[in-house]
Amino acid sequence: MIRIVLADDEHLVRGAIAALLGLEEDLEVVAQVGRGDEVVGAVAEHGADVAVVDIEMPGATGIEAAARLADRRPGCGVLVLTSFGRPGYLRRALDAGVRGFVGKDAPVEELAGAIRTVHAGGKSIDAALAATALMAGDNPLTxxxxxxxxxxxxxxxxxxxxxxxxxxxxxxxxxxxxxxxxxxxxxxxxxxxxxxxxxxx
Incomplete structure:
Protein backbone atom coordinates (compact mmCIF):
# COMPACT_ATOMS: atom_id res chain seq x y z
CA MET A 1 0.00 0.00 0.00
CA ILE A 2 1.34 3.44 -0.98
CA ARG A 3 0.68 5.94 1.79
CA ILE A 4 -0.10 9.48 0.58
CA VAL A 5 -0.24 12.92 2.17
CA LEU A 6 -2.43 15.25 0.13
CA ALA A 7 -1.82 19.02 0.41
CA ASP A 8 -4.19 21.53 -1.19
CA ASP A 9 -5.75 24.66 0.28
CA GLU A 10 -9.03 24.11 -1.58
CA HIS A 11 -11.03 21.84 0.73
CA LEU A 12 -13.48 20.56 -1.88
CA VAL A 13 -10.76 19.82 -4.42
CA ARG A 14 -8.67 18.05 -1.79
CA GLY A 15 -11.62 15.94 -0.66
CA ALA A 16 -12.55 14.96 -4.22
CA ILE A 17 -8.99 13.93 -5.07
CA ALA A 18 -8.71 11.92 -1.84
CA ALA A 19 -11.99 10.14 -2.60
CA LEU A 20 -10.88 9.24 -6.12
CA LEU A 21 -7.46 8.00 -5.00
CA GLY A 22 -9.15 5.98 -2.26
CA LEU A 23 -10.82 3.87 -4.96
CA GLU A 24 -7.41 2.56 -6.04
CA GLU A 25 -6.53 -0.73 -4.33
CA ASP A 26 -2.88 0.12 -3.72
CA LEU A 27 -3.24 3.80 -2.71
CA GLU A 28 -4.23 5.20 0.69
CA VAL A 29 -4.53 8.90 1.58
CA VAL A 30 -3.35 8.88 5.19
CA ALA A 31 -3.53 12.64 5.78
CA GLN A 32 -4.88 15.82 4.21
CA VAL A 33 -3.53 19.31 4.92
CA GLY A 34 -4.44 22.75 3.63
CA ARG A 35 -1.13 24.54 4.20
CA GLY A 36 2.32 24.07 2.72
CA ASP A 37 4.02 24.39 6.10
CA GLU A 38 2.05 21.38 7.41
CA VAL A 39 3.35 18.92 4.79
CA VAL A 40 6.60 17.81 6.47
CA GLY A 41 4.90 17.22 9.82
CA ALA A 42 2.10 15.21 8.22
CA VAL A 43 4.56 13.07 6.26
CA ALA A 44 6.58 12.40 9.41
CA GLU A 45 3.53 11.66 11.57
CA HIS A 46 1.91 9.25 9.12
CA GLY A 47 5.02 7.70 7.54
CA ALA A 48 3.88 8.71 4.06
CA ASP A 49 5.59 7.39 0.95
CA VAL A 50 4.43 10.15 -1.41
CA ALA A 51 3.32 13.76 -0.87
CA VAL A 52 0.93 15.14 -3.48
CA VAL A 53 1.07 18.94 -3.21
CA ASP A 54 -0.52 21.96 -4.85
CA ILE A 55 1.83 24.83 -5.74
CA GLU A 56 0.09 27.89 -4.35
CA MET A 57 -0.83 27.36 -0.69
CA PRO A 58 -0.65 29.47 2.47
CA GLY A 59 2.27 28.91 4.83
CA ALA A 60 4.62 27.65 2.10
CA THR A 61 4.32 26.89 -1.60
CA GLY A 62 4.31 23.31 -2.77
CA ILE A 63 7.80 23.87 -4.17
CA GLU A 64 9.04 25.09 -0.78
CA ALA A 65 7.39 22.10 0.90
CA ALA A 66 9.13 19.79 -1.58
CA ALA A 67 12.52 21.32 -0.79
CA ARG A 68 11.91 20.85 2.95
CA LEU A 69 10.90 17.23 2.39
CA ALA A 70 14.03 16.60 0.31
CA ASP A 71 16.06 17.87 3.25
CA ARG A 72 14.16 16.26 6.15
CA ARG A 73 12.30 13.29 4.64
CA PRO A 74 14.25 12.32 1.51
CA GLY A 75 12.54 8.93 1.35
CA CYS A 76 9.20 10.56 0.56
CA GLY A 77 8.57 11.20 -3.12
CA VAL A 78 6.88 14.46 -4.10
CA LEU A 79 4.36 15.00 -6.86
CA VAL A 80 2.98 18.43 -7.74
CA LEU A 81 -0.67 18.49 -8.74
CA THR A 82 -1.57 21.95 -9.99
CA SER A 83 -3.80 24.04 -12.20
CA PHE A 84 -0.86 26.42 -12.80
CA GLY A 85 1.03 25.16 -15.83
CA ARG A 86 3.68 27.86 -15.79
CA PRO A 87 7.00 26.71 -17.29
CA GLY A 88 9.12 28.25 -14.54
CA TYR A 89 7.24 26.27 -11.91
CA LEU A 90 8.33 22.99 -13.47
CA ARG A 91 11.99 23.94 -13.47
CA ARG A 92 11.86 25.20 -9.88
CA ALA A 93 9.97 22.08 -8.80
CA LEU A 94 12.55 19.76 -10.35
CA ASP A 95 15.33 21.73 -8.69
CA ALA A 96 13.52 21.23 -5.36
CA GLY A 97 13.47 17.45 -5.80
CA VAL A 98 9.94 17.00 -7.18
CA ARG A 99 9.65 13.82 -9.25
CA GLY A 100 6.09 14.19 -10.53
CA PHE A 101 4.21 17.11 -12.10
CA VAL A 102 0.59 16.59 -13.15
CA GLY A 103 -2.22 19.01 -14.03
CA LYS A 104 -5.41 19.00 -11.95
CA ASP A 105 -7.39 18.37 -15.13
CA ALA A 106 -5.64 15.02 -15.66
CA PRO A 107 -7.72 11.82 -15.37
CA VAL A 108 -7.43 10.05 -12.02
CA GLU A 109 -5.79 7.09 -13.78
CA GLU A 110 -2.95 9.38 -14.87
CA LEU A 111 -2.54 10.78 -11.36
CA ALA A 112 -2.58 7.32 -9.80
CA GLY A 113 -0.01 6.10 -12.33
CA ALA A 114 2.20 9.11 -11.63
CA ILE A 115 2.04 8.42 -7.88
CA ARG A 116 3.10 4.80 -8.46
CA THR A 117 5.98 5.93 -10.69
CA VAL A 118 7.20 8.48 -8.12
CA HIS A 119 6.92 5.88 -5.34
CA ALA A 120 9.05 3.50 -7.40
CA GLY A 121 11.75 6.18 -7.71
CA GLY A 122 10.92 7.29 -11.25
CA LYS A 123 9.75 10.60 -12.70
CA SER A 124 6.36 11.42 -14.17
CA ILE A 125 6.16 14.83 -15.82
CA ASP A 126 3.24 16.13 -17.90
CA ALA A 127 4.57 16.01 -21.49
CA ALA A 128 2.92 19.22 -22.67
CA LEU A 129 4.21 21.18 -19.71
CA ALA A 130 7.71 19.76 -20.15
CA ALA A 131 7.73 20.86 -23.79
CA THR A 132 6.54 24.36 -22.85
CA ALA A 133 9.22 24.63 -20.18
CA LEU A 134 11.94 23.62 -22.63
CA MET A 135 10.78 26.21 -25.16
CA ALA A 136 10.57 28.94 -22.51
CA GLY A 137 14.22 28.46 -21.55
CA ASP A 138 15.85 29.08 -18.20
CA ASN A 139 14.79 31.72 -15.71
CA PRO A 140 16.86 34.78 -16.72
CA LEU A 141 16.47 36.56 -13.37
CA THR A 142 19.12 36.54 -10.67
Whole structure:
Protein backbone atom coordinates (compact mmCIF):
# COMPACT_ATOMS: atom_id res chain seq x y z
CA MET A 1 0.00 0.00 0.00
CA ILE A 2 1.34 3.44 -0.98
CA ARG A 3 0.68 5.94 1.79
CA ILE A 4 -0.10 9.48 0.58
CA VAL A 5 -0.24 12.92 2.17
CA LEU A 6 -2.43 15.25 0.13
CA ALA A 7 -1.82 19.02 0.41
CA ASP A 8 -4.19 21.53 -1.19
CA ASP A 9 -5.75 24.66 0.28
CA GLU A 10 -9.03 24.11 -1.58
CA HIS A 11 -11.03 21.84 0.73
CA LEU A 12 -13.48 20.56 -1.88
CA VAL A 13 -10.76 19.82 -4.42
CA ARG A 14 -8.67 18.05 -1.79
CA GLY A 15 -11.62 15.94 -0.66
CA ALA A 16 -12.55 14.96 -4.22
CA ILE A 17 -8.99 13.93 -5.07
CA ALA A 18 -8.71 11.92 -1.84
CA ALA A 19 -11.99 10.14 -2.60
CA LEU A 20 -10.88 9.24 -6.12
CA LEU A 21 -7.46 8.00 -5.00
CA GLY A 22 -9.15 5.98 -2.26
CA LEU A 23 -10.82 3.87 -4.96
CA GLU A 24 -7.41 2.56 -6.04
CA GLU A 25 -6.53 -0.73 -4.33
CA ASP A 26 -2.88 0.12 -3.72
CA LEU A 27 -3.24 3.80 -2.71
CA GLU A 28 -4.23 5.20 0.69
CA VAL A 29 -4.53 8.90 1.58
CA VAL A 30 -3.35 8.88 5.19
CA ALA A 31 -3.53 12.64 5.78
CA GLN A 32 -4.88 15.82 4.21
CA VAL A 33 -3.53 19.31 4.92
CA GLY A 34 -4.44 22.75 3.63
CA ARG A 35 -1.13 24.54 4.20
CA GLY A 36 2.32 24.07 2.72
CA ASP A 37 4.02 24.39 6.10
CA GLU A 38 2.05 21.38 7.41
CA VAL A 39 3.35 18.92 4.79
CA VAL A 40 6.60 17.81 6.47
CA GLY A 41 4.90 17.22 9.82
CA ALA A 42 2.10 15.21 8.22
CA VAL A 43 4.56 13.07 6.26
CA ALA A 44 6.58 12.40 9.41
CA GLU A 45 3.53 11.66 11.57
CA HIS A 46 1.91 9.25 9.12
CA GLY A 47 5.02 7.70 7.54
CA ALA A 48 3.88 8.71 4.06
CA ASP A 49 5.59 7.39 0.95
CA VAL A 50 4.43 10.15 -1.41
CA ALA A 51 3.32 13.76 -0.87
CA VAL A 52 0.93 15.14 -3.48
CA VAL A 53 1.07 18.94 -3.21
CA ASP A 54 -0.52 21.96 -4.85
CA ILE A 55 1.83 24.83 -5.74
CA GLU A 56 0.09 27.89 -4.35
CA MET A 57 -0.83 27.36 -0.69
CA PRO A 58 -0.65 29.47 2.47
CA GLY A 59 2.27 28.91 4.83
CA ALA A 60 4.62 27.65 2.10
CA THR A 61 4.32 26.89 -1.60
CA GLY A 62 4.31 23.31 -2.77
CA ILE A 63 7.80 23.87 -4.17
CA GLU A 64 9.04 25.09 -0.78
CA ALA A 65 7.39 22.10 0.90
CA ALA A 66 9.13 19.79 -1.58
CA ALA A 67 12.52 21.32 -0.79
CA ARG A 68 11.91 20.85 2.95
CA LEU A 69 10.90 17.23 2.39
CA ALA A 70 14.03 16.60 0.31
CA ASP A 71 16.06 17.87 3.25
CA ARG A 72 14.16 16.26 6.15
CA ARG A 73 12.30 13.29 4.64
CA PRO A 74 14.25 12.32 1.51
CA GLY A 75 12.54 8.93 1.35
CA CYS A 76 9.20 10.56 0.56
CA GLY A 77 8.57 11.20 -3.12
CA VAL A 78 6.88 14.46 -4.10
CA LEU A 79 4.36 15.00 -6.86
CA VAL A 80 2.98 18.43 -7.74
CA LEU A 81 -0.67 18.49 -8.74
CA THR A 82 -1.57 21.95 -9.99
CA SER A 83 -3.80 24.04 -12.20
CA PHE A 84 -0.86 26.42 -12.80
CA GLY A 85 1.03 25.16 -15.83
CA ARG A 86 3.68 27.86 -15.79
CA PRO A 87 7.00 26.71 -17.29
CA GLY A 88 9.12 28.25 -14.54
CA TYR A 89 7.24 26.27 -11.91
CA LEU A 90 8.33 22.99 -13.47
CA ARG A 91 11.99 23.94 -13.47
CA ARG A 92 11.86 25.20 -9.88
CA ALA A 93 9.97 22.08 -8.80
CA LEU A 94 12.55 19.76 -10.35
CA ASP A 95 15.33 21.73 -8.69
CA ALA A 96 13.52 21.23 -5.36
CA GLY A 97 13.47 17.45 -5.80
CA VAL A 98 9.94 17.00 -7.18
CA ARG A 99 9.65 13.82 -9.25
CA GLY A 100 6.09 14.19 -10.53
CA PHE A 101 4.21 17.11 -12.10
CA VAL A 102 0.59 16.59 -13.15
CA GLY A 103 -2.22 19.01 -14.03
CA LYS A 104 -5.41 19.00 -11.95
CA ASP A 105 -7.39 18.37 -15.13
CA ALA A 106 -5.64 15.02 -15.66
CA PRO A 107 -7.72 11.82 -15.37
CA VAL A 108 -7.43 10.05 -12.02
CA GLU A 109 -5.79 7.09 -13.78
CA GLU A 110 -2.95 9.38 -14.87
CA LEU A 111 -2.54 10.78 -11.36
CA ALA A 112 -2.58 7.32 -9.80
CA GLY A 113 -0.01 6.10 -12.33
CA ALA A 114 2.20 9.11 -11.63
CA ILE A 115 2.04 8.42 -7.88
CA ARG A 116 3.10 4.80 -8.46
CA THR A 117 5.98 5.93 -10.69
CA VAL A 118 7.20 8.48 -8.12
CA HIS A 119 6.92 5.88 -5.34
CA ALA A 120 9.05 3.50 -7.40
CA GLY A 121 11.75 6.18 -7.71
CA GLY A 122 10.92 7.29 -11.25
CA LYS A 123 9.75 10.60 -12.70
CA SER A 124 6.36 11.42 -14.17
CA ILE A 125 6.16 14.83 -15.82
CA ASP A 126 3.24 16.13 -17.90
CA ALA A 127 4.57 16.01 -21.49
CA ALA A 128 2.92 19.22 -22.67
CA LEU A 129 4.21 21.18 -19.71
CA ALA A 130 7.71 19.76 -20.15
CA ALA A 131 7.73 20.86 -23.79
CA THR A 132 6.54 24.36 -22.85
CA ALA A 133 9.22 24.63 -20.18
CA LEU A 134 11.94 23.62 -22.63
CA MET A 135 10.78 26.21 -25.16
CA ALA A 136 10.57 28.94 -22.51
CA GLY A 137 14.22 28.46 -21.55
CA ASP A 138 15.85 29.08 -18.20
CA ASN A 139 14.79 31.72 -15.71
CA PRO A 140 16.86 34.78 -16.72
CA LEU A 141 16.47 36.56 -13.37
CA THR A 142 19.12 36.54 -10.67
CA UNK A 143 17.97 35.71 -7.11
CA UNK A 144 18.24 39.40 -6.14
CA UNK A 145 16.25 40.53 -9.19
CA UNK A 146 13.58 38.03 -8.19
CA UNK A 147 13.53 39.43 -4.64
CA UNK A 148 13.11 42.97 -5.96
CA UNK A 149 10.31 41.96 -8.36
CA UNK A 150 8.45 40.18 -5.56
CA UNK A 151 8.62 43.39 -3.56
CA UNK A 152 7.54 45.43 -6.59
CA UNK A 153 4.51 43.17 -7.08
CA UNK A 154 3.21 44.33 -3.69
CA UNK A 155 3.20 47.94 -4.94
CA UNK A 156 5.93 49.13 -2.59
CA UNK A 157 8.01 52.21 -3.34
CA UNK A 158 11.71 51.98 -4.15
CA UNK A 159 12.47 53.41 -0.72
CA UNK A 160 10.35 50.74 0.98
CA UNK A 161 11.90 47.97 -1.10
CA UNK A 162 15.38 49.22 -0.30
CA UNK A 163 14.61 49.27 3.43
CA UNK A 164 12.97 45.84 3.40
CA UNK A 165 15.76 44.19 1.39
CA UNK A 166 18.64 46.01 3.06
CA UNK A 167 19.81 47.56 -0.20
CA UNK A 168 20.60 51.06 -1.38
CA UNK A 169 17.87 52.73 -3.45
CA UNK A 170 20.19 52.94 -6.45
CA UNK A 171 20.85 49.20 -6.21
CA UNK A 172 17.12 48.47 -6.16
CA UNK A 173 16.64 50.68 -9.23
CA UNK A 174 19.47 48.86 -11.03
CA UNK A 175 17.94 45.45 -10.27
CA UNK A 176 14.51 46.66 -11.40
CA UNK A 177 15.95 48.06 -14.63
CA UNK A 178 17.77 44.80 -15.34
CA UNK A 179 14.65 42.72 -14.60
CA UNK A 180 12.51 44.94 -16.84
CA UNK A 181 15.00 44.44 -19.67
CA UNK A 182 15.16 40.66 -19.20
CA UNK A 183 11.38 40.29 -19.16
CA UNK A 184 10.90 42.54 -22.19
CA UNK A 185 8.44 44.78 -20.35
CA UNK A 186 8.12 48.53 -19.84
CA UNK A 187 7.51 48.93 -16.10
CA UNK A 188 8.40 47.17 -12.87
CA UNK A 189 4.75 46.17 -12.38
CA UNK A 190 4.64 44.59 -15.85
CA UNK A 191 7.96 42.86 -15.15
CA UNK A 192 6.63 41.40 -11.89
CA UNK A 193 3.45 40.24 -13.62
CA UNK A 194 5.40 38.62 -16.48
CA UNK A 195 7.79 36.89 -14.07
CA UNK A 196 4.86 35.56 -12.05
CA UNK A 197 3.08 34.41 -15.22
CA UNK A 198 6.20 32.47 -16.24
CA UNK A 199 6.53 30.90 -12.79
CA UNK A 200 9.88 32.57 -12.08
CA UNK A 201 8.75 34.11 -8.77
Missing amino acids: PRESDVLRAAADGRTVADMAADLGLARGTVRNHLSSAIGKTGTATRHEAAAKAHEMGWL
